[in-house]
Amino acid sequence: MKQQLEEIRARASAALSKAKAQQDIESLRVQFLGKKGELTAILKQMGKLSPEERPVIGQLANKVRAVIEQDIESRAAELKQEELARRLKEETLDVTLPGSRHTLGRKHPLSIVLEEIEEIFVGMGFDIVDGPEVETDYYNFEALNTPKNHPARDTQDTFYINENILLRTQTSSVQVRVMEKQKPPIRIISPGRVYRSDAVDATHSPSFHQIEGLVVAKAITFGVLKGTLQTFVKRLYGEDSVVRFRPHHFPFTEPSAEVDVQCFSCHGEGCRLCKGEGWIEILGCGMVHPKVLSNCGIDPEIYSGFALGMGLERVVMRRYNIDDLRLFYENDVRFLNQF
Numbered sequence: 001m002k003q004q005l006e007e008i009r010a011r012a013s014a015a016l017s018k019a020k021a022q023q024d025i026e027s028l029r030v031q032f033l034g035k036k037g038e039l040t041a042i043l044k045q046m047g048k049l050s051p052e053e054r055p056v057i058g059q060l061a062n063k064v065r066a067v068i069e070q071d072i073e074s075r076a077a078e079l080k081q082e083e084l085a086r087r088l089k090e091e092t093l094d095v096t097l098p099g100s101r102h103t104l105g106r107k108h109p110l111s112i113v114l115e116e117i118e119e120i121f122v123g124m125g126f127d128i129v130d131g132p133e134v135e136t137d138y139y140n141f142e143a144l145n146t147p148k149n150h151p152a153r154d155t156q157d158t159f160y161i162n163e164n165i166l167l168r169t170q171t172s173s174v175q176v177r178v179m180e181k182q183k184p185p186i187r188i189i190s191p192g193r194v195y196r197s198d199a200v201d202a203t204h205s206p207s208f209h210q211i212e213g214l215v216v217a218k219a220i221t222f223g224v225l226k227g228t229l230q231t232f233v234k235r236l237y238g239e240d241s242v243v244r245f246r247p248h249h250f251p252f253t254e255p256s257a258e259v260d261v262q263c264f265s266c267h268g269e270g271c272r273l274c275k276g277e278g279w280i281e282i283l284g285c286g287m288v289h290p291k292v293l294s295n296c297g298i299d300p301e302i303y304s305g306f307a308l309g310m311g312l313e314r315v316v317m318r319r320y321n322i323d324d325l326r327l328f329y330e331n332d333v334r335f336l337n338q339f
């Protein structure tokens with residue numbers, strides 16, 4: 001039995017030194033020290049020994065167990081060390097390698113120019129306000145002096161959600177919301193998305209952007225409107241740009257005008273960019289109609305104001321000489337990376 005124990009110790013130690021992984025060590029532990037293991041099998045036969053032999057063999061068996069346990073511990077530690085060394089070697093970080101570059105996106109051309117426009121107006125003391133894109137008929141048309149059956153509604157093919165709710169066709173709706181809440185003096189612009197049931201082509205999209213402007217205070221005249229817009233256009237297109245006001249009609253302003261900028265390509269001669277006109281239209285404007293003021297609880301006998309509405313896409317197309325509006329919405333990086 002003594003021999004058997006010695007032999008088990010020797011075999012265990014040999015097997016352990018060959019163990020390559022933690023699992024190998026675990027199965028060796030089961031094989032030698034487990035409940036059904038080799039050492040236990042020997043101990044079960046202790047009953048057959050004489051009383052003198054029993055403590056001697058018992059002591060030896062305990063020693064063999066301790067030795068095997070010790071071997072297991074040290075082999076496990078060795079393996080751990082080897083694994084660590086291997087990983088340190090494999091996972092070395094070469095800090096001199098060039099890093100992987102993260103490609104940063106760019107600002108969309110619409111955002112670039114919108115921010116410029118906002119900056120110009122903020123510089124003149126305007127606040128920037130936001131309004132809902134889902135609007136009621138009242139704010140989009142009715143309060144803006146455009147009752148049902150008004151012919152001006154025909155020019156704005158509208159996405160109706162039901163009879164009273166629609167996707168706003170113009171940012172002018174924000175004028176009403178601001179005047180209802182805020183007493184004059186008012187000086188705001190409101191950029192945002194608007195919707196019209198138009199078929200897509202190079203100059204039309206069912207969704208586009210406008211920038212609304214509104215000034216209401218005492219003694220606001222058409223002269224203030226002209227001065228403000230001339231200043232705006234010179235800041236946006238350069239000091240030498242020329243502006244002209246052309247009479248027009250909008251239901252919510254009286255008098256109304258459209259503003260053209262002299263074509264910067266041909267200086268009024270007429271060319272491809274301005275379609276031979278010499279002038280490029282950039283916005284609509286006018287003195288806020290007294291009915292609109294009183295609809296919003298502002299006394300037109302005391303206060304007056306002007307308003308303007310600008311199509312952002314048009315301004316950006318002219319700025320960068322872009323001839324197809326669809327490019328703005330296609331998210332093609334080959335286009336977007338040019339700005």
Ligand code: DAH
Nearest residue numbers: 170172284285286307308309
């Ligand atoms: N809302 C008009 C449009 O979509 C643009 C406009 C014209 C807005 C004159 C105004 C304005 O505030 O005074 O065609």
